Structures are given as structure tokens and as C-alpha cells.
Amino acid sequence: MNSPNIKKDADFVINVLSNPLNKEVHKPALKNLIKNFENKWNDLLGPGVADFYINLLNKKYKNAI
Helix, strand or coil: CCCCCHHHHHHHHHHHHCCCCCCHHHHHHHHHHHHHHHHHHHHHHCCCCCHHHHHHHHHHHHHHC
């Protein structure tokens, strides 16, 4: 198994959030994707380590729709 890469995961989530086809109905799933990202990286790295990326993703989420 490859070592986990937080930047690669964050880039994937940003791409999903930036999809121009996202609609209002997708908001709960997009928010859940961010929460899953947060849970994964908090489990792997410890609480607080991924906060920079989580804040970035939440800002992208607010600007996406």
C-alpha cells in the first residue's frame, strides 16, 4: 500500500467541490465528503494536524454553491 498523501486527497475533494454540475441537492453529500476527509486524516495524523486543509475545503464548499 502506498503511503497516505493528504495533498492528493485534498486536491480530489477540491475537484469535486469545484464541479460546475453541483446542485443544491448535492450539498449534504459534499459536506459529508469534507467530514470523511477530516475523520480519515484525524485518525491517521491525530487531531488538529489536518486543520489547514479542512479550513481550505470548507471555504471552497461555501464558494462552490
